[in-house]
Amino acid sequence: MIRLTGISKHYVAAGRAVPALEDVDLEIRAGEILGIIGSSGAGKSTLVRLINLLERPSGGEIFIGEERTTALTGRDLRNLRRRIGMVFQHFNLLNARTVAANVAFPLQLAGERDRKVIAARVAQLLERVGLADQADKYPRQLSGGQKQRVGIARALACSPRILLCDEATSALDPQTTRSVLDLLQELNRELGLTIVLITHEMDVIRQSCDRVAVIDGGRIVEEGPVSRVFLHPSHPATLRLVREAEHGGGGADTGQAHGRAGPLFRLTFLGETAHRPVLGRIAAETGIDYAILAGRVGHIRQTPYAQLTVALVGGNVAAAIGRLTTAGIEVERLGGQVPAGEALHAVA
Ligand SMILES: Nc1ncnc2c1ncn2[C@@H]1O[C@H](COP(=O)(O)OP(=O)(O)O)[C@@H](O)[C@H]1O
Ligand SMILES: [Mg+2]
Structure with a gap:
């Protein structure tokens, strides 16, 4: 117009x-x-x-x-x-x-x-x-x-x-x-x-x-x-x-600050997927652990969103990614890797 x-x-x-x-x-x-x-x-x-x-x-x-x-x-x-x-x-x-x-x-x-x-x-x-x-x-x-x-x-x-x-x-x-x-x-x-x-x-x-x-x-x-x-x-x-x-907090991330083991992913949940407990379920089903390194949640107009940077550790990572994608979650592989030590606060 x-x-x-x-x-x-x-x-x-x-x-x-x-x-x-x-x-x-x-x-x-x-x-x-x-x-x-x-x-x-x-x-x-x-x-x-x-x-x-x-x-x-x-x-x-x-x-x-x-x-x-x-x-x-x-x-x-x-x-x-x-x-x-x-x-x-x-x-x-x-x-x-x-x-x-x-x-x-x-x-x-x-x-x-x-x-x-x-x-x-x-x-x-x-x-x-x-x-x-x-x-x-x-x-x-x-x-x-x-x-x-x-x-x-x-x-x-x-x-x-x-x-x-x-x-x-x-x-x-x-x-x-x-x-x-x-x-x-x-x-x-x-x-x-x-x-x-x-x-x-x-x-x-x-x-x-x-x-x-x-x-x-x-x-x-x-x-x-x-x-x-x-x-x-x-x-x-x-x-x-x-x-x-985000007040300069660790919300947004580049995934670059990390070192060695465990591939990093950014998961974006938009709309109703933001409310579903998908990540824990898929982790359990595919035998992976995940560590959340950064996250932000909120609304874009009326639509809820969540965006998490996670390190996926052990288990069948490829299967987990496949299931996340099928569940409507956007999965991006980030450049960095988490040091093995950081996987200590992994949740499963
Ligand atoms: N009336 C003006 N005379 C000279 N320079 C101007 C004038 N208005 C804006 N500028 C310059 O144009 C640029 C863009 O300004 P502006 O459009 O006001 O930016 P914003 O609204 O994004 O702060 C700035 O470098 C500003 O100094
Ligand atoms: Mg102005």
């Missing part, structure tokens, strides 16, 4: 070109929640600002549906921007206006004069984001999460088909982040809203996105379903972001 082809963006600062994006190709599907993740300065904000043409690309084209938006000017451009809502990290509310007046603002800008129409639409939006009783408050009287709900209501005022969120939860605590992400997912489902969610936090992606693109140094370095990118990161930038999400 949104397509960027060969997009580059260079800013000019102090007479010199600052490259921000290079040769970006990206497709955003209608009705999906696409995450764009990257560390600070990677080019994320530039990318979203290009989608609603707050910035012009230095090269390349952007299409929304069949429309080449990079060709639009004047009134057509203003109409396009109205069809794309945007939510910001620091909310960008007007402090001198009430909550209701903030949400009414884009309707007024769009030329709506009928106060009854505006009042009805504002009431409906505030109800939807759970702020019906806060209409007459001022932004300074609200919590961060409430401010962002106002930001979302305002972004939806003109019924856009696309919502761009630039670090929308980065100023919020984890619990508030969760509730704002839940709201965005509900809006995605109820309205068929296409959402582009920019973040530097892998946890935000894991909780809310269908697909993710990883941006590093102005380039998209990896892209795909969240389950694949999160559980099998292939680019160093992705690996770094996944590890940050």
Whole structure:
């Protein structure tokens, strides 16, 4: 639905070109929640600002549906921007206006004069984001999460088909982040809203996105379903972001730190297999011992996952792998081997 082809963006600062994006190709599907993740300065904000043409690309084209938006000017451009809502990290509310007046603002800008129409639409939006009783408050009287709900209501005022969120939860605590992400997912489902969610936090992606693109140094370095990118990161930038999400703990692994005996495997359980006691049963049946060297468990959106790095010791390893695979568990052989001593805390 949104397509960027060969997009580059260079800013000019102090007479010199600052490259921000290079040769970006990206497709955003209608009705999906696409995450764009990257560390600070990677080019994320530039990318979203290009989608609603707050910035012009230095090269390349952007299409929304069949429309080449990079060709639009004047009134057509203003109409396009109205069809794309945007939510910001620091909310960008007007402090001198009430909550209701903030949400009414884009309707007024769009030329709506009928106060009854505006009042009805504002009431409906505030109800939807759970702020019906806060209409007459001022932004300074609200919590961060409430401010962002106002930001979302305002972004939806003109019924856009696309919502761009630039670090929308980065100023919020984890619990508030969760509730704002839940709201965005509900809006995605109820309205068929296409959402582009920019973040530097892998946890935000894991909780809310269908697909993710990883941006590093102005380039998209990896892209795909969240389950694949999160559980099998292939680019160093992705690996770094996944590890940050796990607080630098021994969660993600490379399997390289180990020495001699016992082959290492990474087992990935996705969906209901994550809840089944398969590993112990198969170990018993095939006479292997296993030592768990690293593990992580959680949810990718609503889907449970578990990923374990194990050393398989003794018994019929080939048969065990065959049975694990048949049980729907993804088995990858890792490069390293565990030292014989570590097999001491093997479980069987
Ligand atoms: N208005 C601007 N003028 C000059 N350089 C900019 C401007 N905006 C962003 N940049 C530069 O472009 C690069 C990408 O920035 P940005 O898109 O804001 O990254 P992110 O949102 O991922 O932190 C950075 O090197 C940043 O310094
Ligand atoms: Mg940014």
